[in-house]
Amino acid sequence: MDNRTNLDDYLAGLGISGADESAPLPPAPEVAAPASPALEAAHEDPRAVLERFLKGLTSRIDPGLTVTVREGEDALEAEIAGENAARLAGRDGRTLGAIEVIAYTVLAKQAGRSDLRVRVDVGGFRRRQADTLSRLAERLAVQVAKSGEPHELQPMPAADRRVIHIALKEHPDVMTESVGEGSARRLIIKPRHG
Template identity: 25%
Template sequence: MMEKIILKSQNEEELKEMIERSLTLQEDETYRVKILKYPKKILFVNIKGEYEVEIIKKSELENLENKFSKKEKKQVKENIENNSKDVEEKKIISKPNSSKKNNFKNEIKKSTADATVDKIRGFFKEFIVNTKLDIKIIAIKKENSDKYLVLLDGKDMRYIIGEKGNTLNNFEYLISVLRKFKNIKIMVDSNNYKEKREISLRELARKKGKIVLSTGNAIKLNPMPARERKIIHEEVSFMHGLKTESFGEEPKRYLVIKKFDNKIK
């Protein structure tokens, strides 16, 4: 029986270096690699891939390659035949009525939504396991066609929220740039933190607005995500004689509260 070893690495280059250090091959020997787990990067957490490396005879490897080559050709042929049958079957299927079409579309939408929720849940489960944080998923709610709210709880939520919600904002931003969530928006909340944060932001807007009105000097606020900037914009708009302007690029975009120019154009 040939030697087998299990190696963990972050990428292919690292794996090759580990194999070269770990294996001593005879002239008639080579190795093959079986992927047990693919490497992953979840936000700021790197998860190494897991591989089974087996030493085999070169002749055995050639036999395996020939065997799989024949198997692949057979599979392609079967796929072509099956596709042809599918086309013939579609030709004889009667045209569904409009109600069946609508039901089918609704089922597709529901299936897609459920699949998205499952994908989001899987991501957060993996994140919690790999970060070893005391956090649990309470619920995942679909807010609209492309927006989902993830409700979390647990004694380690303070690490996710951070000071004044800065870590939470960065967490949501990092999720938004992941390729798997490209076409959807994921919001994270815990114990109505965002509702409490909104009240705090409105109080901040009123307080800073009064200072601008009394001194005439503009005030620059700290960088905020779009959702929080919108709350400040809205609250300041209720104060006569004030306006807000946005500057900078995400995720460091910020607001300035200032007085309107009194000049008549």
């Protein structure tokens, strides 16, 4: 058996064509490029590309899962639902994060859209996590407002920091700031005045 053929067949089944890793990524949308058959596939509808990839992936994991993709304000948002969908999030959402990274890569390669963000939720995991972070942000805001002392949170992913930034954006007594680099980037909640 030819492993390359099996890999190509598997990737094609996931909605990923052209498994040749040495193929260059298509140019960014702003860059004019001559039309060619190889680039026409790069201009596929991003929503269709993401939906095809996620349906291919989930059908192999659990055929009972469903995928819905919609265009949000600043990202393509996908919801994977089904009886066992929440298990797909993995420990602390790590599997879900990996799915998002792969989905973004597929979108960049197949649709030529590396400018689009991708958010995937499974079984409401992200929604519940955002609610928990928003409640935490409110509790910490009260604490910081009362004490007048800033509170520094542990390093967290950008998506989690964003939830807290948004939750406290209009708070009259506190403001937020991200500090640090890479995986050590963390958020500080500090008094707005003083």
